[in-house]
Amino acid sequence: MVDYVVYGRGCFSQLDEIIAPRRKETRPMIFLIDHFFTGKPLVNRIPIRGTDKIIFADVTYEPKTSQVDKLAQQLKDEFGSISGIIGIGGGSTMDLAKAVSLMMTNPGSSADYQGWDLVKKPGVYKAGIPTLSGTGAEVSRTTVLTGPTRKLGMNSDFTPFDQIMLDPELTTHAPANQRFYTGMDCYIHCIESLQGTYLNEFSKSYGEKALALCQHIFLEKEIWDDECDDKLMMASYAGGMSIAYSQVGVAHAVSYGLSYLLGTKHGIGNCIVMNHLEEYYPEGVREFKQMVTRNRIDIPTGITAGLTDDQFDAMINVSLGMKPLWENALGKEWEKRMTRQKLRELYEKL
Amino acid sequence: MVDYVVYGRGCFSQLDEIIAPRRKETRPMIFLIDHFFTGKPLVNRIPIRGTDKIIFADVTYEPKTSQVDKLAQQLKDEFGSISGIIGIGGGSTMDLAKAVSLMMTNPGSSADYQGWDLVKKPGVYKAGIPTLSGTGAEVSRTTVLTGPTRKLGMNSDFTPFDQIMLDPELTTHAPANQRFYTGMDCYIHCIESLQGTYLNEFSKSYGEKALALCQHIFLEKEIWDDECDDKLMMASYAGGMSIAYSQVGVAHAVSYGLSYLLGTKHGIGNCIVMNHLEEYYPEGVREFKQMVTRNRIDIPTGITAGLTDDQFDAMINVSLGMKPLWENALGKEWEKRMTRQKLRELYEKL
Numbered sequence: 263m264v265d266y267v268v269y270g271r272g273c274f275s276q277l278d279e280i281i282a283p284r285r286k287e288t289r290p291m292i293f294l295i296d297h298f299f300t301g302k303p304l305v306n307r308i309p310i311r312g313t314d315k316i317i318f319a320d321v322t323y324e325p326k327t328s329q330v331d332k333l334a335q336q337l338k339d340e341f342g343s344i345s346g347i348i349g350i351g352g353g354s355t356m357d358l359a360k361a362v363s364l365m366m367t368n369p370g371s372s373a374d375y376q377g378w379d380l381v382k383k384p385g386v387y388k389a390g391i392p393t394l395s396g397t398g399a400e401v402s403r404t405t406v407l408t409g410p411t412r413k414l415g416m417n418s419d420f421t422p423f424d425q426i427m428l429d430p431e432l433t434t435h436a437p438a439n440q441r442f443y444t445g446m447d448c449y450i451h452c453i454e455s456l457q458g459t460y461l462n463e464f465s466k467s468y469g470e471k472a473l474a475l476c477q478h479i480f481l482e483k484e485i486w487d488d489e490c491d492d493k494l495m496m497a498s499y500a501g502g503m504s505i506a507y508s509q510v511g512v513a514h515a516v517s518y519g520l521s522y523l524l525g526t527k528h529g530i531g532n533c534i535v536m537n538h539l540e541e542y543y544p545e546g547v548r549e550f551k552q553m554v555t556r557n558r559i560d561i562p563t564g565i566t567a568g569l570t571d572d573q574f575d576a577m578i579n580v581s582l583g584m585k586p587l588w589e590n591a592l593g594k595e596w597e598k599r600m601t602r603q604k605l606r607e608l609y610e611k612l
Numbered sequence: 613m614v615d616y617v618v619y620g621r622g623c624f625s626q627l628d629e630i631i632a633p634r635r636k637e638t639r640p641m642i643f644l645i646d647h648f649f650t651g652k653p654l655v656n657r658i659p660i661r662g663t664d665k666i667i668f669a670d671v672t673y674e675p676k677t678s679q680v681d682k683l684a685q686q687l688k689d690e691f692g693s694i695s696g697i698i699g700i701g702g703g704s705t706m707d708l709a710k711a712v713s714l715m716m717t718n719p720g721s722s723a724d725y726q727g728w729d730l731v732k733k734p735g736v737y738k739a740g741i742p743t744l745s746g747t748g749a750e751v752s753r754t755t756v757l758t759g760p761t762r763k764l765g766m767n768s769d770f771t772p773f774d775q776i777m778l779d780p781e782l783t784t785h786a787p788a789n790q791r792f793y794t795g796m797d798c799y800i801h802c803i804e805s806l807q808g809t810y811l812n813e814f815s816k817s818y819g820e821k822a823l824a825l826c827q828h829i830f831l832e833k834e835i836w837d838d839e840c841d842d843k844l845m846m847a848s849y850a851g852g853m854s855i856a857y858s859q860v861g862v863a864h865a866v867s868y869g870l871s872y873l874l875g876t877k878h879g880i881g882n883c884i885v886m887n888h889l890e891e892y893y894p895e896g897v898r899e900f901k902q903m904v905t906r907n908r909i910d911i912p913t914g915i916t917a918g919l920t921d922d923q924f925d926a927m928i929n930v931s932l933g934m935k936p937l938w939e940n941a942l943g944k945e946w947e948k949r950m951t952r953q954k955l956r957e958l959y960e961k962l
Contacts, residue, residue: 263615263616263617264613265613265615266769267613267814267856269812270812270814270857419616463619463842463845463846464617464619464846467821467846470821471820475817492812492813493813493817495813496813496817499814500817506617507619507620
């Protein structure tokens with residue numbers, strides 16, 4: 263679990279005070295912030311001291327192991343060691359910050375640690391400050407990274423942040439489409455996990471709460487106001503916590519294939535897939551479509567048009583490799599229900 | 613926050629494996645278990661190794677600072693230092709284990725640390741394994757202790773457990789009355805915090821979930837089954853988490869007076885008071901009474917009959933000293949609404 267959690271509108275102002283005891287002699291704090299904030303007022307609120315450094319993270323694409331390795335190497339070259347790293351941004355920035363923290367102390371490449379419990383040493387101090395709500399990356403035990411051979415996280419006891427600051431004010435200026443896609447990551451996660459075959463009361467409680475918050479925000483509220491930002495940040499947190507004893511399902515498994523081949527970002531990829539999953543989640547897809555209409559969002563279509571057989575095969579291979587997701591969604595006999603042919607037909611619809 | 617959380621029916625069997633990496637050379641693990649379990653099968657499942665010791669904790673009364681100091685001194689005299697302490701029991705045992713862990717490394721008496729952030733050193737490794745659900749003590753940042761001059765916790769960043777194991781199976785054999793009173797501690801907490809003036813979306817989300825779980829268990833279920841134990845354990849956890857940014861109210865403030873003077877235990881004390889709080893929590897009290905009836909529980913009455921004026925005054929003094937609780941319940945002008953006379957009349961009804 264994350265050791266320290268602060269939640270509250272405006273709590274970003276406490277950052278200087280909160281990280282003060284974590285500063286080590288002359289070693290800098292590194293603020294890794296989503297490049298979306300270049301030139302924006304938030305940058306001026308970062309509590310820079312001494313040799314601290316702000317790095318704008320290019321999260322046009324989701325984090326790659328090569329990007330993590332490069333960032334960690336740059337920091338080692340420039341500073342030797344650092345006091346800690348503070349990630350400020352969406353899920354990609356959260357994951358980058360976690361991974362770079364770990365690679366400041368663990369040898370080799372981050373690709374060596376894609377898997378479960380391969381990380382052997384704690385990283386440097388790391389804090390996460392989300393500016394988008396939905397992925398739950400702020401509380402997860404993983405960092406999703408695209409490596410040379412796979413898209414898989416560094417899952418370990420050392421991966422969660424030491425501190426997170428949940429300040430819903432920071433999400434106010436997110437573009438409405440982006441906010442929706444990221445929010446839907448949470449909603450879709452809930453549908454997949456609550457209908458899955460892996461679940462216990464711990465994850466169910468968190469999943470139900472996250473779902474209820476999403477339903478309130480995206481189906482009941484007439485306008486987007488502070489309450490929506492407050493609640494969506496809690497939905498993201500609860501959705502992230504629910505991962506502990508649950509698993510995602512068809513939307514994520516199919517979306518991973520899109521992401522691997524086409525670089526489709528996680529939130530929007532899940533939406534593109536969810537749009538066509540009536541067979542697996544009839545009630546959830548009906549509600550999802552209501553949310554799309556009500557919030558006047560365009561879900562892209564036709565993104566797989568013109569792909570070659572080899573390209574379809576590549577997506578199918580990545581997707582079918584996500585065995586726990588399929589088993590959670592369709593049970594132990596999932597391979598009988600989701601054949602390569604059937605998955606190909608699904609990809610062709612997207 | 614608690615660093616590691618395991619939830620699952622039967623997970624107690626993993627205890628040996630989970631604490632193995634925390635064992636330090638020849639120093640023992642101490643298992644502090646509620647004396648209720650003396651001679652019961654659970655004791656035989658405790659993974660004793662080397663010089664490990666089982667101590668049966670007398671929790672007839674709620675923990676006192678003198679009891680904490682004595683236990684810590686005994687352990688120091690016998691072992692010098694220990695690997696850690698594992699609390700197995702209800703809220704009192706949880707609080708005892710947390711406090712003894714802290715007093716193994718912090719000098720002086722636990723009474724010196726009653727307050728906020730007075731504890732300066734981490735304690736020894738500590739794990740909590742609840743066998744009753746409701747108090748939320750397993751996740752709280754405090755340990756409620758009765759000291760020479762006050763009933764107040766050791767609130768600090770070092771107070772939460774390093775590990776908790778939430779195994780609903782352990783609560784199966786709790787006496788029905790005890791289970792109800794402890795469950796109601798959670799329910800009453802939710803009513804008080806959700807209707808209070810201190811609250812944010814973090815605590816609201818957790819409080820609402822805990823409340824919904826209690827309502828399901830105590831109002832909808834026809835019989836008490838495993839699902840009730842599973843859900844009540846999550847309600848306790850969620851209720852405990854909701855404390856972060858909320859506060860309890862009238863029931864707790866009045867109940868603290870009973871506890872101080874008469875030694876009334878926390879759960880039952882809250883029920884005795886809640887029974888008479890229609891003026892403050894009309895909807896909650898109506899529902900509480902439904903729960904009492906439906907679950908065929910007797911709530912004691914007449915417990916303050918025959919007390920002297922001095923005794924009433926003592927309770928009133930303790931109760932009115934809980935300023936944040938009153939302010940949360942009745943607002944900044946609470947002293948105008950809750951006078952000594954009015955509180956006396958309330959105590960006389962109990």
